[in-house]
Amino acid sequence: MPEAIPPHKRALTDTTNNIRGDARKGFGSTQPQKSQFEEEVLEKLTQDIGDLKGNNAEKDQQWERPPLGDFDPTKENICFQQIDAEEGRFGADKMAVRLFGVTELGQSVMLHVTGFQHYLYIAAPVGFTKEDCGPYRAFLETKLAQMVPVIQSVEVTLRENLYGFQGNQKSWYLKITVTDPKFIARLRSALETGSGSMNYKGLWSNSDSGILTFDSIQYLLRFMIDTGLHGMSWVEAKAGKFRLLSDHERQSNCQVEAIMDYRDMIAHAPNGEWAKMAPLRILSFDIECAGRQGIFPEPNVDPVIQIANVVTRYGESKPFIRNVFCLDTCSLIVNTQILEFEKEERMLMAWRDFLEKVDPDVIIGYNIANFDFPYLLDRAKHLKCTQFPYWTRVRNCRTEAKEASFSSKQMGNRETKATNTNGRIQLDLLQLVQRDHQLRSYTLNSVSYEFLGEQKEDVHHTMITELFNGTPDSRRRLAVYCLKDAYLPQRLMDKLMCLVNYTEMARVTGVPFNYLLSRGQQVKFISQLFRKALEQQLVIPNSKSQDEQDYEGATVIEPKRGYYGVPIATLDFASLYPSIIQAHNLCYTTLLNKNSVEKLGLKKDEDYIVTPNGDMFCTAKVRKGLLSQILEELLGARKRAKKELASETDPFKKAVLNGRQLALKISANSVYGLTGATVGKLPCLPIASSTTSYGRQMIEKTKAEVEARYTIANGYSHDAQVIYGDTDSVMVKFGVTELEDAMKLGEEAADYVSSKFIKPIKLEFEKVYFPYLLINKKRYAGLYWTNTKKHDKMDTKGIETVRRDNCLLVQNVIETVLNKILIDRDIDGAQE
DNA sequence: CCTAATGCCTAG
DNA sequence: TGAGCTAGGCATTAGG
Ligand SMILES: Nc1ccn([C@H]2C[C@H](O)[C@@H](COP(=O)(O)OP(=O)(O)OP(=O)(O)O)O2)c(=O)n1
Numbered sequence: 001m002p003e004a005i006p007p008h009k010r011a012l013t014d015t016t017n018n019i020r021g022d023a024r025k026g027f028g029s030t031q032p033q034k035s036q037f038e039e040e041v042l043e044k045l046t047q048d049i050g051d052l053k054g055n056n057a058e059k060d061q062q063w064e065r066p067p068l069g070d071f072d073p074t075k076e077n078i079c080f081q082q083i084d085a086e087e088g089r090f091g092a093d094k095m096a097v098r099l100f101g102v103t104e105l106g107q108s109v110m111l112h113v114t115g116f117q118h119y120l121y122i123a124a125p126v127g128f129t130k131e132d133c134g135p136y137r138a139f140l141e142t143k144l145a146q147m148v149p150v151i152q153s154v155e156v157t158l159r160e161n162l163y164g165f166q167g168n169q170k171s172w173y174l175k176i177t178v179t180d181p182k183f184i185a186r187l188r189s190a191l192e193t194g195s196g197s198m199n200y201k202g203l204w205s206n207s208d209s210g211i212l213t214f215d216s217i218q219y220l221l222r223f224m225i226d227t228g229l230h231g232m233s234w235v236e237a238k239a240g241k242f243r244l245l246s247d248h249e250r251q252s253n254c255q256v257e258a259i260m261d262y263r264d265m266i267a268h269a270p271n272g273e274w275a276k277m278a279p280l281r282i283l284s285f286d287i288e289c290a291g292r293q294g295i296f297p298e299p300n301v302d303p304v305i306q307i308a309n310v311v312t313r314y315g316e317s318k319p320f321i322r323n324v325f326c327l328d329t330c331s332l333i334v335n336t337q338i339l340e341f342e343k344e345e346r347m348l349m350a351w352r353d354f355l356e357k358v359d360p361d362v363i364i365g366y367n368i369a370n371f372d373f374p375y376l377l378d379r380a381k382h383l384k385c386t387q388f389p390y391w392t393r394v395r396n397c398r399t400e401a402k403e404a405s406f407s408s409k410q411m412g413n414r415e416t417k418a419t420n421t422n423g424r425i426q427l428d429l430l431q432l433v434q435r436d437h438q439l440r441s442y443t444l445n446s447v448s449y450e451f452l453g454e455q456k457e458d459v460h461h462t463m464i465t466e467l468f469n470g471t472p473d474s475r476r477r478l479a480v481y482c483l484k485d486a487y488l489p490q491r492l493m494d495k496l497m498c499l500v501n502y503t504e505m506a507r508v509t510g511v512p513f514n515y516l517l518s519r520g521q522q523v524k525f526i527s528q529l530f531r532k533a534l535e536q537q538l539v540i541p542n543s544k545s546q547d548e549q550d551y552e553g554a555t556v557i558e559p560k561r562g563y564y565g566v567p568i569a570t571l572d573f574a575s576l577y578p579s580i581i582q583a584h585n586l587c588y589t590t591l592l593n594k595n596s597v598e599k600l601g602l603k604k605d606e607d608y609i610v611t612p613n614g615d616m617f618c619t620a621k622v623r624k625g626l627l628s629q630i631l632e633e634l635l636g637a638r639k640r641a642k643k644e645l646a647s648e649t650d651p652f653k654k655a656v657l658n659g660r661q662l663a664l665k666i667s668a669n670s671v672y673g674l675t676g677a678t679v680g681k682l683p684c685l686p687i688a689s690s691t692t693s694y695g696r697q698m699i700e701k702t703k704a705e706v707e708a709r710y711t712i713a714n715g716y717s718h719d720a721q722v723i724y725g726d727t728d729s730v731m732v733k734f735g736v737t738e739l740e741d742a743m744k745l746g747e748e749a750a751d752y753v754s755s756k757f758i759k760p761i762k763l764e765f766e767k768v769y770f771p772y773l774l775i776n777k778k779r780y781a782g783l784y785w786t787n788t789k790k791h792d793k794m795d796t797k798g799i800e801t802v803r804r805d806n807c808l809l810v811q812n813v814i815e816t817v818l819n820k821i822l823i824d825r826d827i828d829g830a831q832e
Numbered sequence: 833c834c835t836a837a838t839g840c841c842t843a844g
Numbered sequence: 845t846g847a848g849c850t851a852g853g854c855a856t857t858a859g860g
Contacts, residue, residue, distance in 0.1 A: 216845065217845055221845080406847075407847060408846085408848075409849085410849085411847085438842095519846085519847095520846080520847060520848075521847090521848045522845080522846080522848065523845075523846090525848080526845065540845095551849090551850080552851095553844095553849070553850030554843095554844070554850065554851065555851090556843085556844090556851060577844095577849090666848085667848095669844090670848040670849080671848085672848080672849070673848030673849040673850095674849085675848090675849090676848075676849050676850085677848050677849070679846090679847060680847070681845055681846090682845095688849070688850095691849095692850075726844060727843080727844045727850090727851085728844070729844080776852090776853065776854095777851080777852060777853070778842070778851080778852060778853065779842095779843095779852095779853065779854095797842085797843065798841090798842055798843065798852090798853070
C-alpha cells in the first residue's frame, strides 16, 4: 500500500512519545472530553489483545505469511487441511476440483485435482440381459451425443436401486460419463423429459415418460464422495505424484499451487493423528460508515470511514495484527497500527492490499454477509475502484455479492447475500448465533453480553458522523469502538468454539465447511448416504416430486394437570427415533412390499418384520440397512461429545459441548425427518411413519409396564402413576415422598423397561422434578434434581418465561410466581 | 358471543 | 441434489 505510507508514517512519528510515555493511560489524562467509559473499554481491549513486543506497532505487525522456504517437490509431500473446494477447470481439462487448504506450518495451498469425471446412471429396461444392453448402450451413445455433446462413455454395470430390498439381486445399469460436469444437468433433463427420440425399439410406448436417472448430484460432492474426502480433513499429495505449477500457470495467490490426478490424491480419514487442526489465519473486521441523520447508510452516498482488523492464528489466544484503516487523521491507539488516508478510494485499495498480504484462511465478523461485504463492494463500485473487489485466492476472480435465499418449513424464508471469497472460509457470527442459539435479540451488544458477559456500549449511529467530523481524538474514539467490534466476533468465535464444532460436523457428515452455514440438513444426509451407497454399489434415484402427504407423529400423554408436592421421576428413551431405526433396521434398502416378500419367500419375524404401521422391512440378518450405519456414526460422535461434556468442569465450556452434542442429535433426528420430507429429495414415508408408530407403541408400553409393576399388590408402597409423557418420555409419580426413593425407583424402572426392548433402544432415568407443576401439554415447570443434595435448576417448559413472543414484564412476573410456588412452596403467596 | 382458521413459537 | 419431521398451546382474527 504505497499510497498509504505518507500519512501513516506521519501519524506514527508525530506521536511516538505518547506511545512510549504512558501506553496504558493513552490519551485519557490529557483529553478531558473523553469519557471514563471509553478508557475502560480501551484498557480492557488492550488486556484482551495483549501486548505486542515493544511499542512500535508498525514494525512488529508482520502481515505476510511465513515464507515457504525451499521446497523440493521430488522429495517432499504436500499435506494440508482442506478448508474450501470448488469446481474449476484447468487448461483444457474441463473437470478439475480446486482444493484450498493450509499446511501444518501455516502455508496456504491450492491443489488442482484433475481427471475425475462426472457421471450418472440410468436403469436398463426391465428384463434386459447383458447382451441386450450392448446394442442399447450403442444406441444411447449416439443419441445422447446428439443432444449433449460431452458424452465420454456409456458403460454397462451391475447396480442396485437404493429403494426396496430385492433379494440382493443386482441388475443392469448404464453409467453415463461426461467430459464436462456443467452438462450433467442438461443430460439429466434430456433423459427425464424423454423426448421421443430416446425411445429405444418402442420400449416406451408412452413417449412422454422419460427415463429415470440415478445418482445425480453436484460434481463437487460427487468428487468428495468418490475420493473419500471429507470437509475440513487432511489431504496429502506424495512427492513425485504432483507437479508444482510455474508462475505463468498459476491461478491462485497461494504459496503452494500444484496439480495432480485424483487417483493419486490421499484423503486421510479425520481420526487419530489426522484429527488435528492447521494454524488457520483468521481475519476479523468491522467497518464504520458515516451515515446521514435518520437514514440507514447507503453506499452510493455515505462513505466508509473506518475499517478495523484483527488477525489471529488458530490455536493462539492473542491476535498478532490489529489495525484501523481511517479516513482523515486519527490519534493513536495503544498497540494498534493506525493507517490514515485522505481519500476513501485509497483507503479501500489499501485495505484490499492488506487482505491480500495477510491472506486470511477465515474471514469473520458480525453481519458481514449482509452488511459489511456488500457495502464495501457497492461503495467501491460507486467510487469506481475497479481493482477493489478481488478478495479471492483465485487470480482474476472477482468478488461479487449475490442474492441468495434459504427457505424451509422450520426456518421460514430467509433472504441473504452471498459474497464469494474463493479459497477463504467466511463465518458470519450473526448467522451462526442465529442458527445455533435462541435469543431475544441478536445485536452484537446483547450477544456479547450473553456469551462474554460484556456490554459493548454502542456508539449510537447518529454519533458516528459527528465523531468523524470532529478532531483526530474524536475519530480515535470511533476507531476504538470499531476495533472492539472487530475483536468481539473473534472472541465470540473462540468462546463458542465455532471452528472446532463446525469442523467436527463437516468431518462427520463429509460436506465442505461453507455448506454448514449456507445449506440445510438435507445435504449433510445426502453426503453420508451417497458414501454408504457407493460402498454397496447402490444407486439413488432422482425422485420426482411426490404428492404431499402427512403422516401421524408422536403421542403426547394426556396430562393429569396439577401441582405435585412429591418427587416425579422422568424416564426418557435415548435418541428415540434413531434408535428405533437402528433396532428395527428401517432403511430404504430394507423396505419390502408384498410382491417381493412373496417372490423371495421371506418368513415373517425371521426374515422380515411388519411395523405397527403395516409396512415391511427385512431384518438385519438378511441385510443391514444403510441408515443404521449412518446413525451409528452420528450417535458415536454424539456419545464422544457427551463424554467430554461429562468430564468438563468449566460451565461455559460445558454449555458449548452441550451445543455440539445437540447439533449432532439434530443431525441424527434429521435422518428420520428427511425420510418424511416429501418436498425433499429422498422421501420414504414408510420409514418415517413406521418410526413414529413404533414410538407411539413404545410410550404406551412404557406407561403400561411401569404402572403394572410398581403397585401395592407387588409390594411397593404406592401404586405408581404416569401423569404425563411426550413422545419419548414418561413422568412417573411413584408416590414416594423422598427424592432418594424416587431416584432409586426411577433407575430401576428404566432398567426394567429397557430390558423389554431390542438393542440399542434404551430407557434412561434422567431426572426428578420436585416439586412439579403440570399446567398443560407441553407446559410445565419444576425443580430439576439429579442428586439428592441440591436441585440443579428450575426447569420451565413452554411457559411464557421461555417464549420470545411476550414482553419482559410478563416473563418476570411469571418467573417470580414460579419461584414462589416451586422453591418457597408458597402457593398462597403466588396467588396474589 | 362463539368457533374455526391462522400465525407464532415451542416440545420433542 | 433448494428446503429434516409432527404435536400442540395460546393469541388474534374472520365470519356467522
Ligand atoms: N429436533 C427434534 C427433536 C426430537 N425429535 C424426535 C426424535 C427424537 O428421537 C424424539 C425425542 O426427542 P428428544 O428431544 O427427547 O431427544 P432424543 O431422544 O433424540 O435425545 P436424548 O438422548 O437427548 O433424549 O423426538 C425430532 O424429530 N426432532
